[in-house]
Amino acid sequence: MTSTAVETGAGISDEVPAPAVPLAARTRGLRKVYRSTVAVDHVDLDVPEGAVLGMLGPNGSGKTTTIRMLLGLVRPTAGEVELLGRKMPEESAHALPDVGALVEGPGFHPFLSGRDNLLRFAAAEPRLASQAIPGAVDAALDRVGLSAAARRRYKGYSLGMKQRLGLASALLVPRRMVVLDEPTNGLDPAGTREIRRIIADLHADGVTVVVSSHLLAEVEATCTHVAVLQAGTVVAQGELADLLESGNAALLVRTPDAEQAVETLRENRIGVRLTPDGVRADLTATPAPRVLQVLVQAGVEVHEATRARTGLEDLFARLTEGESAAGDESEGEAS
Structure with a gap:
């Protein structure tokens, strides 16, 4: 969305503004209840076309459950879901061929090689002709850096390699949208940089990317938009730059007399603290x-x-601190 950031839990706005750009996905009043557990509660989410949206939230905040409903893997208790202009899950057969997804790791056969596993996935791709399958598989393996390990058995893969193979399965054919749930889980720094590069390439090609992650630095480095979930509810969403600007106003002063500056401002009842970057004075x-x-x-x-800019870590803490979590993320329920 191109409007200013929306913080539904911080008093900036109580309503999601009308989107100024076409949406790749949207939810309205989305709710999911598992027995007595409310996993997602009236989530209104907008995913602009071509955006890289980072979904943030502590354990139990409803990120994975929201993604599952977005993809038609779980039927909502209440609310509406649209994916690429199609109503979900009713029209999933029309929408999902244009969507690549890695959600909680795909199920691969442990005694088959990475390449053979991917060949099986490719055979189920409705938009891959049989003669094009080998080339598509090799290209996907190369894209995620698994060409050298393509013929090794999957059971011998590290967690990071398994994540790479799952990502390769999502990128077998060109997609309009790619959804990645914790894509850097288990990856070393080099692998994390590769995922960042792949996301940047997808964004440059106009692909909409939704990334669920607990690594705030990675989200800040790769995403154009952010949605913060807490206890099953969206507490903030919008362009990342706008959300960061909506944080507490402060002035960063660089001075060789930092201690004197702090003392002087405190004597004048001006909120201030010393940071590695300088003296940060509160402008509230x-x-x-x-x-x-x-x-x-x-x-x-x-x-x-x-003017000091709020970091994503500070913003995340401000939006989620003091709230009780909905519970530990668990398979099939409030994750």
Whole structure:
């Protein structure tokens, strides 16, 4: 979406604004109840076409359950789901051929090689002609860096290699949308960089990508949009840059007299803390010119002053702290 960020739990707005761009997926009033457990509760989610949306949330927040309903793998208790303009799960046969997905790891045969497993997956692809299957499999293996291990048995793969093979199965044919649930799980730093590169390539090709992850740094590095879930509800969603700008206003002051600056601002009842980047002054109740005036009048040298940007980790903590989790993520239920 191109409008300003929406924080349904932070008081910025109570409603999702009308999208200014076409949507690859949307949910309205989405709810899923397992016996006495509410896994997802009235989720309104917009996924703009061509975006890389990061779904964030603590364990039990409903990320995986939401993804499953988005893909038609789980039927909602209530609410509506649209995927690529198709109603889900009723029209899944029309939508899913254009969607590649890696959700909680695919089921591969342990005694078959990685390549043979992928050949079986490719045989079920409705848009792959039989003669094109070997080439598509080899290209997918090469794309995820598994060509050298293609003929090894799957049971001998590391967790990271299994994740790569699952990603390869999602990329056998060109997709309009790719959904990845914890794609960097078990990967070493080099493998994580490869996943980041693949996501960037998909984005450059105009593919919509939805990534569920608990690695905030990876989401901040790869995603254009973010949706934060807490206790089965979306507490914030929007463009990543807008959400970061919506954080607590602060002024970052670089000075050789950092300790004096902190003491001076506190004497003037201005919230301040010392960070590795400099002195961070709270602008919630004090305008930036007043902060600088106080420092200069006290003889504090100010070398640079810039508007501080909220990091994703700070934003995530602010949105989710103090809330009780819906419970541990479990298979088939509130994950």
